[in-house]
Amino acid sequence: MKDELLKxxxxxxxxxxxxxxxxxxxxxxIVLNKxxxxxxxxxxxxxxxxxxLSIMRLLPERTGKVLSGNVTFEGENIFELSDEDxxxxxxxxxxxxxxxxxxxxxxxxxxxxxxxxxxxxxxSEKTNAAGIAARVDKVLELVGISPSRKNEYPHQFSxxxxxxxxxxxxxxxxxxxxxxxEPTTALDVTIQAQVLEMMGELRDRLGxxxxxxxxxxxxxxxxxxxxxxxxxxxxxESGNMEDIFVSKEHHPYTEGLFGAxxxxxxxxxxxxxxxxxxxxxSRLPQGCNFQERxxxxxxxxxxxxxxxxxxxxxxxxxxxxxxxxxxxxxDEKK
Amino acid sequence: xxxxxxxNIMLVGRFGGGVLVIKYVTKRLxxxxxxxxxxxxxxxxxxxxxxxxxxxxxxxxxxxxxxVEQLREQLGLNRPFAVRFFDYIYxxxxxxxxxxxxxxxxxxxxxxxxxxxxxxxxxxxxIAFATLFGIPLGVLSAxxxxxxxxxxxxxVSTILVAVPTFWLAMLLILAFSSYxxxxxxGGVHSYVGYIMPVITCGGPYGSAILRITRSTMLxxxxxxxxRTARAKGVPNNIIIYKHAxxxxxxxxxxxxxxxxxxxxxxxxxxxxxxxxPGIGSLVILGIKSKDTPTVIASVLLIAFFFAIVMLAVDxxxxxxxxxxxxxxxxxx
Ligand SMILES: Nc1ncnc2c1ncn2[C@@H]1O[C@H](COP(=O)(O)OP(=O)(O)OP(=O)(O)O)[C@@H](O)[C@H]1O
Ligand SMILES: [Mg+2]
Numbered sequence: 302m303k304d305e306l307l308k309x310x311x312x313x314x315x316x317x318x319x320x321x322x323x324x325x326x327x328x329x330x331i332v333l334n335k336x337x338x339x340x341x342x343x344x345x346x347x348x349x350x351x352x353x354l355s356i357m358r359l360l361p362e363r364t365g366k367v368l369s370g371n372v373t374f375e376g377e378n379i380f381e382l383s384d385e386d387x388x389x390x391x392x393x394x395x396x397x398x399x400x401x402x403x404x405x406x407x408x409x410x411x412x413x414x415x416x417x418x419x420x421x422x423x424x425s426e427k428t429n430a431a432g433i434a435a436r437v438d439k440v441l442e443l444v445g446i447s448p449s450r451k452n453e454y455p456h457q458f459s460x461x462x463x464x465x466x467x468x469x470x471x472x473x474x475x476x477x478x479x480x481x482x483e484p485t486t487a488l489d490v491t492i493q494a495q496v497l498e499m500m501g502e503l504r505d506r507l508g509x510x511x512x513x514x515x516x517x518x519x520x521x522x523x524x525x526x527x528x529x530x531x532x533x534x535x536x537x538e539s540g541n542m543e544d545i546f547v548s549k550e551h552h553p554y555t556e557g558l559f560g561a562x563x564x565x566x567x568x569x570x571x572x573x574x575x576x577x578x579x580x581x582x583s584r585l586p587q588g589c590n591f592q593e594r595x596x597x598x599x600x601x602x603x604x605x606x607x608x609x610x611x612x613x614x615x616x617x618x619x620x621x622x623x624x625x626x627x628x629x630x631x632d633e634k635k
Numbered sequence: 636x637x638x639x640x641x642x643n644i645m646l647v648g649r650f651g652g653g654v655l656v657i658k659y660v661t662k663r664l665x666x667x668x669x670x671x672x673x674x675x676x677x678x679x680x681x682x683x684x685x686x687x688x689x690x691x692x693x694x695x696x697x698x699x700x701x702x703v704e705q706l707r708e709q710l711g712l713n714r715p716f717a718v719r720f721f722d723y724i725y726x727x728x729x730x731x732x733x734x735x736x737x738x739x740x741x742x743x744x745x746x747x748x749x750x751x752x753x754x755x756x757x758x759x760x761x762i763a764f765a766t767l768f769g770i771p772l773g774v775l776s777a778x779x780x781x782x783x784x785x786x787x788x789x790x791v792s793t794i795l796v797a798v799p800t801f802w803l804a805m806l807l808i809l810a811f812s813s814y815x816x817x818x819x820x821g822g823v824h825s826y827v828g829y830i831m832p833v834i835t836c837g838g839p840y841g842s843a844i845l846r847i848t849r850s851t852m853l854x855x856x857x858x859x860x861x862r863t864a865r866a867k868g869v870p871n872n873i874i875i876y877k878h879a880x881x882x883x884x885x886x887x888x889x890x891x892x893x894x895x896x897x898x899x900x901x902x903x904x905x906x907x908x909x910x911x912p913g914i915g916s917l918v919i920l921g922i923k924s925k926d927t928p929t930v931i932a933s934v935l936l937i938a939f940f941f942a943i944v945m946l947a948v949d950x951x952x953x954x955x956x957x958x959x960x961x962x963x964x965x966x967x
Contacts, residue, residue: 359865361857393868400866405859410881410956420867454957470867 304335312370321583325351327534338511340521343531349514397471399481403463407455414451420473444469461492533590544615682927689925734928743932754913758899760833765841773848792842804835804908821910832905840894851883892948896941
């Protein structure tokens, strides 16, 4: 058995506003081992950021609420820790997060150097100024920014450089788990590749486990060990790289995801983008959440929630697939 | 090598920035001239159209007609409006001569200058009081949104902002002078005399500061950078006072500056009710006796103070927000 680092069980999260209740995450399970990288994929609004914020316990105080489920990190239940432990031992120390939008994630009136050193200052025992400054320089160099620019303010940096600063803040304390929420979407393609490569190198050097949140299967292919595909707050398919990229068995939504990116080497069946929209998470349908957009939709899909089909490490939540032990007469597989 | 070069560039940048600040301040001060002339014109016109003959006011209603005529001639009141206005401006520009008070026959600044310390003391104490309770309570109110203390603060500050100053002043006098007899009802023979005027001025202004602090803080603590700071494990009070408050401070400082300018000009009501010999009560006195030179000069002084405070506020912006600094002081 590999070392289990993070385990999410049956996590359910809602956002409750005066008008509506959004079911953002609906009972997901994730297991991540030390040093592994998980790609969390899904279209906008699938609940990826919400999942990440739940792990950090940073959901918006008034509206966001964990209904049920557990997050276990290094054997400790995150939801049972005190606020002070959460701040001292978890946030910025053991788990760090790279936020989605680098344009707003930095404090506009503080120098980038100060913003990085803060992350170090509140976690290291020996808080001597020179030592902290040296570590700030080191981490800036690591992300490819000249340390001589640490006295500048965020507005003096380009978007890509801001993203690097955000990454530097997350890496400053060498976390055990790094949650990267679309670290490259704000960047142009060339910088994207650079940043990804850099993150891959860092991970290999520091042995950090990573959750890489993205829309982009290309990113997943480049950096991940495992993939979980999210749809309307559920993980509808998960597995290792082989399960997702090589296996022929897929959830219709995953098929659609592959169809949505042009792939020169692939066969014709991967060329149709998904039509329609994700259901409104404040009004989820009965049965499978994907039914309205699914070309294989059967009667049972509109009545019951799909069961999970397990084939080794590969899991798919869809009635198209049946587990061996459930299989009665004949092979109903598509 | 690299460091030496960048260090040089920084020094040049600082120096250049300094020169730019001086340039900027000079520009703003020059801009004051047309503004002050405009203010003078406005007051001149208003005084012109208010009823009552200054000569009659000075000599009394009983005075014989010839005496009034003679005085009008003497004061130059028989010349056309435009001529009098340009004459007034001309004398200020060439000789810094703001004229003579028609009421006391002194050069106007002889009457004004002794009153400046009173208004200035009231302004500084008032704004210090307002800021010292406005900002911390505003932050508290925002951080504990919808709590009991927030509700109480919101109600009290709304009332204080809405209540007429003179009514507040009279309530204070009633309570602390008439009933409890703790404080003098007027005059500034000692600093104790300032307590009620400071509360009268500072209370409503402080409430305005409290309200703006609360609303901008509520906005700021929902910003992404606050979440980033929390994700770093920064303690809560540091997030609030260092991260959020510094960003929330711009509109707060504008409010403080505006109020400061207003009080500095002499809170007319507070000075009258508590009979403080400040600039505000001098303006009232001048208006009552149609003493145009005193009124114009006082108002010009108030406008000048106000403009200087606003300039200081703008400079403070640049100090707090590096983006504004970059825009005004580093460009070119
Ligand atoms: N603060 C909030 N209040 C109410 N609803 C919210 C809030 N934040 C997110 N939601 C809703 O929760 C659902 C999941 O949002 P989430 O941000 O987790 O999506 P995401 O997968 O990260 O999307 P994206 O790829 O666009 O970042 C969405 O329907 C969204 O509208
Ligand atoms: Mg997101």
